[in-house]
Amino acid sequence: MMDQKNEQEFDKLFRTKLNQLDLGPQMHLWENIELEIDKNARSSKILGFGWYTRLIVIFTLLSFGIILAYKTSFKSDHKSNQNTGIAADGNTSKNDLFKNELEPIDQTENQLIESPIVSKNNQYNTQVADIQKNKHNNFISLVNPILNKNNSNLNSGKAKSSNFSKISEVNIGSEKNEKTLNNEVVVNESKVESRDLNNSTLELLQKKEIKKLSSLTNSSKTRKRDIRDGCFSRNISRLNQFALDVYYSPEISMRTIVSKDESNILYAQKRAGSEAYNGASSFGFRASYVTPGGLALRTGINFSKIKEKFDYFKGTEKKQVIIFDQNRNPIDTIYSDVEIIEQKYNTYKFLDLPIIVGYEIDLTDFVFSFNGGLGINLSSTYSGQVTGPDLKKLIDISSASQDNVETPYFKKNVGLSLMGSFGLNYKINGRLMLLAEPTIRYYLNPITSNDYPLEQKYLQLGISTGLRYRFY
């Protein structure tokens, strides 16, 4: 068995004899090298597309996000406009008016109203039943009392949606037109008198209705419409919302260390091998402005911290192990080399100003949100030590720099970061919400300066938890 106490001396022998060994110039190899250099020098340089690519990716993603948000928001608005029967140009046609009549317009009286489509269908069903029942009934006899009633209601300014429905019902009940389900108002020619009366009433109603609809669209009072989408109830607020979030996020930090050139690959590997993630977290607050369509703009302050463990290899020391027999008599001594590892902890702190664009879907109990944007770094501070570029000495990450150069190896400002999140927020009450938001943050630039031989970058994944307070 090899004498283990000589292990260090054994290594030392090779080190001292070979480490600085010089075999003399190898000039017989120069010719080949020279040829290769010439060949490489002639080949064209590949342009560095790094920044252009990054910018294109960022703008494409942002544009796509914004377009998607607007598109969804437009669809939802358009749908709600269609349902309320508001004409695109602001005018209300006769047909439109009848559409409106079939819907519960007076929302001030009905805070939460069933879907107009559902309501419309229900009415039609009733109407079809009525049609069957009253097929042969006298049209005039039905119309007159109702119109009179409407006129009196209109005169007293108390027209109600239920009355409009009845008018529709009357028309549908006319001889020719069970197809008035398509909202076509066709009056039997034989009932001219009734039609004239009806038309004059309709004009009055139309004027009144336009006023009512315009007052509805311009109203600043809060209204909610419950749209039944399967099992979810979706609220579309007519108002802009303001909210303030306070959050804390435990995070996982993923680091990449890349050598800028061939010579520092070993250094990069040495750092990667001796340092490891130990913990990360973020906390902060942000203010949000949410449009009625669900488009959200957010900004605030985000403070994040990454902690890493650094195993500093100081060298080896000889360890002596004495083996005893049952009678406690030493029978053998074993020597072995033990690595001396000193554990150090490094901290990286970032203060960012996020500028986020998002889209919110407001449900009865939850608010879903999709957010993306940029974080503008306000300051970055570091503490601790890492192995220096010479692979031997330790450098202080808070202040280390190249000799005679003031720029530190680790930047005081790391620039922009990409931020994204998906929020599932629970409504505690009308104003307070619990936040649960998986987040991702990627610093576009390395935290290391151009003078440092490595590029050190971070990607952070976390779950933001906190509270949101809505001001409305």
Place this chain on the structure above:
Amino acid sequence: MDLNDIIKGCLAGNKSSQKELFNRLSGKMMAVCLRYSRDKMEAEDLLQESFIKVFMNLASFKNDGSLEMWVRRIVINTSIKRYHKLSYQNESPSSDMMPETIVQSSAYDSMIYTELLDLIAELPDGYKVVFNLYAIEGFSHKEIAEILNIKEATSRSQLVKARVVLQNKIIKSQKVVI
């Protein structure tokens, strides 16, 4: 010629500066290459490949450290890359693992560098790289594990085995005191 002038000349594409730089450093770097190679031919290939990289990347050299250290790191890295490429890790050792007798430390002193280089060259490639990185370059097992993409335990065991194989070879070369 001053080293800074040589670097400037190399950056300007001056052939004589490049030749001068190669002239100054090729001897030491050849010694490094031999430690990571099986034979002289392979070492020469490594040296050529490394110096081409040196000249192509000299612009990225920060003039704050030793140029020799910088070139040396390129040579070591090129050697390790070649080792990965050829996937020598699974190669089994050629000789028996247990040394036949104890080698006294005084036996090493009389050995010259060529003998030591020959001994290292005969090591299986996995052992050779680990031994070079640990015993000569001064890396820890954790760092070697990262560099070679192996487990720390593998690095430790390969080092132990490398030492044993070297000891056996020293004994066999009859330059030992029994």
